[in-house]
Amino acid sequence: MPKFAAAARSALADTGLRRNLRGGIAAAREREAAAAAELGGWDDLREAGRAIRDAALLDLDAHLEELERAVTEAGGTVHWAADAAEACEIVTGLVRAAGADEVVKASSATTREIGLTAALARAGVTARETALADLAVQLGDDEPSHLLSPALHRDRAEIRELFRRTMPAAGPDLTDDPAGLAAAVRVHLRERFLRARVAVTGANFLVAETGTLVVLESEGNARMCLTLPGTLISVAGIDKVVPTWADMEVFLQLLPRSSSGDRMTPYVATSTGVTAGDGPRAFHLVLLDNGRTRALADEVGRTALRCIRCSACMNVCPVYERAGGRAYGPVYPGPIGAILTPQLRGVDSAADASLPYASTLCGACADVCPVKIDIPDVLVHLRGTVVESRRRRPVPPPELMLMRGLAWTMGDPRRYETALRRGTRWARLLSRGGRIRRLPGLLGKWTEARDLPAPPSESFRAWWTRRRP
């Protein structure tokens, strides 16, 4: 995975991606703003959501034990996975035990996080996505670019061409009318749903007191996954727990309005364990840690675990709008990805360490977050984590030397004044006609596309001293 800046550079040059993203998120932004505004007391609702999520995370151990008890009592089995590899191993083992070489999958960021589809493929199991956009990404051998709409970077004509090419059921008459595309997918998937013995889903929420899985979706495919195959495997982060049913009142208002801008998501499925003669005969819940416990131990970083995966933050983010979701790496795009991915994966790689810097800290995301995550605060906090890791290097990086030197200079008014005088002289030498068109070193990035005004020969403090001796 390349660093954010490099990945963003190629995305910026992709004119189709730019157009599709701009249009797609502008529409989502408007729908969400309207859906939030029509409901009185939106801010109170956000505050309630924040409080419930914080309380759930504070006593997470107790809620998880309660969840395990409730799931087991309802006839399900709970599996605990410390990391991605363990989770993939558990799921692969369960699929093999069910004697299946094919599974149907509902949209799930958590299964993307652990790389489940690739792990299953290595074990000879084909995982088939069943949500239209996920299917398009899979058929196109593409990477998702948005949490809720993974194929947002593609327009309908591209999807139509892809379906014509890859779906035997889609005839040459297929148009890019949304209903026609959905109908083609329905035909393509029906047979697969009927023959699938195993389904894999994620979960939006896990209700601890009843052991219930709550899944929100727009196409009905997740409901098929939850009810048709004999074995249901759901993979969810340990952070998805909410203590009680009553808590869903808040989240079933916050999530639809913040994600799709709907008053209610078309399909809200709730599934509890197994019931004789109805739905799956075996239910396995794989609870994933994968860095979440570490994040939980960080008093600032843990607020990111409040996230209910709505995608409102990316829909308002001016950086995401231009760089696209794939620049944030393979899992969580947008501002939430910039604070979640480095916590789940650590900041050892240059790519993961670049994510907290993928923001201007403009704060638009924090304004809309339905659970009030102060994303800029967490970004700055994680930048601190990145810098601390660099301080431990045997050879200090140039930026660290520069920033230390700058702090030393600024640490004393006399040193600052001397540097100011010298810097001004030097900068004036570089300027022509009152502006600087080219700067050396790290500052050269600025003058790639922007001028800098030449500093006037007299600084403010020099003027002040001259004026009042």
Place this chain on the structure above:
Amino acid sequence: MRVALSVACFDDALFPGTGKAVTVLLERLGHEVAYPPGQTCCGQIHWTTGYHREAADLARAYTAAFEGCEVVVAPSASCAATVRDGYPRIARTARDPGLARAAEGLAVYELTEFLVDVLGVTDVGAYFPHRVTYHPSCQSARTLGVADRPLRLLRAVRGLDLVELPAAGECCGFGGAFAMKNSDVSVAMVADKVRHVRDTGADVVCAVDNSCLAHIGGALSRLRGGVRTMHLAEILAETGPA
């Protein structure tokens, strides 16, 4: 009132006219302006780039430089935001309750907050016969919540034709180190900001942060955009021919 002026390091070197304008303006309104000589930099660059130890040192120096001042006015929303919103966080990170207390003891205002809320004036007697548009910088609008205070001040300027900036609330793409670390995205953002500014037909785009203005102005200058950038204080200081 005796007002302690806080001048951003960036403004001290590149935009000294802003500090001068605030001095002229506040004296015209009958107040005494002081410039505590111990000040250098609020530590914003270090804080937002992740150099939190250095930021804590600079924050301690800043609070010491302004200790005991009745009121501190900063014609830079991002510096005011760093002191008011950032210092408690810097203190939290540095586990320095003394810094948190020192920061709490400072009454720091962004210029338009000070004029409208503390002095209670919107008409400062300025005259500026030009077409002007206003860019609400993210730190002023979101962190400080200055809301329409800058616009109320601008509307009271004689001769000034205020035009609304389309998509005004969208970030210009500066973001401190972001402008260098992610220069491609940053440039893509300022390109749209510049387009909106030029669409207004304004002669001048103003703001309460010279950092954003250096970004927007830097792009306008490179493109020979034909629009000037000015800090709001410099407009408010103008009285025209006597």
